[in-house]
Amino acid sequence: MSIIFKKIIKSIKQYENIVIARHIGPDPDAVASQIALRDSIRKTFPKKNVYAVGTQVAKFKYYGILDKIDESSLNDALLIILDVPNKARIDGVNYNHYKYVIRIDHHPNVEEIANLEFVDEKSTSTCEMISELLLSSNLKIDNSIASNLFLGIVADSDRFLLSSTTPKTFKIITTLIENYNLDINKLYYKLYERPINEVKFQSYIALNMIVTSNNFGYIKLDKKVMEEFKVDASAASNMINNFNFIKELYCWAFSSYDEKNSIYKINIRSRGPIINEIASKYNGGGHKYASGARIKEEQEVDNLFNDLDNACLEYKNNNKSA
Numbered sequence: 001m002s003i004i005f006k007k008i009i010k011s012i013k014q015y016e017n018i019v020i021a022r023h024i025g026p027d028p029d030a031v032a033s034q035i036a037l038r039d040s041i042r043k044t045f046p047k048k049n050v051y052a053v054g055t056q057v058a059k060f061k062y063y064g065i066l067d068k069i070d071e072s073s074l075n076d077a078l079l080i081i082l083d084v085p086n087k088a089r090i091d092g093v094n095y096n097h098y099k100y101v102i103r104i105d106h107h108p109n110v111e112e113i114a115n116l117e118f119v120d121e122k123s124t125s126t127c128e129m130i131s132e133l134l135l136s137s138n139l140k141i142d143n144s145i146a147s148n149l150f151l152g153i154v155a156d157s158d159r160f161l162l163s164s165t166t167p168k169t170f171k172i173i174t175t176l177i178e179n180y181n182l183d184i185n186k187l188y189y190k191l192y193e194r195p196i197n198e199v200k201f202q203s204y205i206a207l208n209m210i211v212t213s214n215n216f217g218y219i220k221l222d223k224k225v226m227e228e229f230k231v232d233a234s235a236a237s238n239m240i241n242n243f244n245f246i247k248e249l250y251c252w253a254f255s256s257y258d259e260k261n262s263i264y265k266i267n268i269r270s271r272g273p274i275i276n277e278i279a280s281k282y283n284g285g286g287h288k289y290a291s292g293a294r295i296k297e298e299q300e301v302d303n304l305f306n307d308l309d310n311a312c313l314e315y316k317n318n319n320k321s322a
């Protein structure tokens, strides 16, 4: 077992109260990793109090139910934060309450936020990192834990299409499927089944996306169009990856107006220019080729899209044969 895994296991053994958090606006990897780790620690150490916290998102209930905690009653607690690159995006905990903090994450390291950092930017997903931890230690795994880990890896690697997918990813996936008897077809339904109105909405995006001469594709989705297709501001996130491999696009972005929070939710993907540094100028961040942002003013959305278009132009000029 590697030194970092030994240190993580030592801390898990040491603390009786353990809280596992992840990022705001969660995705399958964030939720699946926290529930898998919670359930594994509970199964291995039944006497410990282990909680997975944060806003419960209805569409992710099939990973498991999150816990409500009263932090003031949790003394000397360990906090494990998963899939979060910066403090500001941790959901549902008062960071300063905890005695010791561990972070496990695959985002680029933007700031040190924990006493113990296990960050692997090259990993497909936090679920892949948790799988490595569980498979190389004596933390227990069962069918439900393995199913969650499988779903998180599949979701964040975009079904093994992204360049972060390595032979190690396939080895872990094989072990999970073989050793824990996973019914992968059933699991794919959980992840990919969607209502017809979302498919129609995706068609609307394809038909109305603007593609610039620099190979940047973008669309602004306003309240009216989202009402017409009966989708909310998070719907576009589910389909941004489906626009990969389009010959005319180096980079593409959606802006969806979230009326409840009076904010523009931005999804950005690229297979050319690096986008997370651009997103970070607009209250955003993420991975080199998969980023997001939350923007208050529409003018700032235009500025961001303009920057992304320029990044495409620069990429195009530097890769004339691309």
Ligand code: AMP
Pocket (backbone or CB within 6 Å): 023, 027, 089, 107, 237, 240, 266, 267, 268, 283, 284, 285, 286, 287, 290, 291, 292, 293, 294
């Ligand atoms: P999404 O397009 O929502 O799937 O997000 C893609 C990536 O960008 C994920 O790794 C997110 O954690 C990250 N991300 C999304 N929104 C933000 C934000 N406002 N700030 C920092 N990172 C973000």
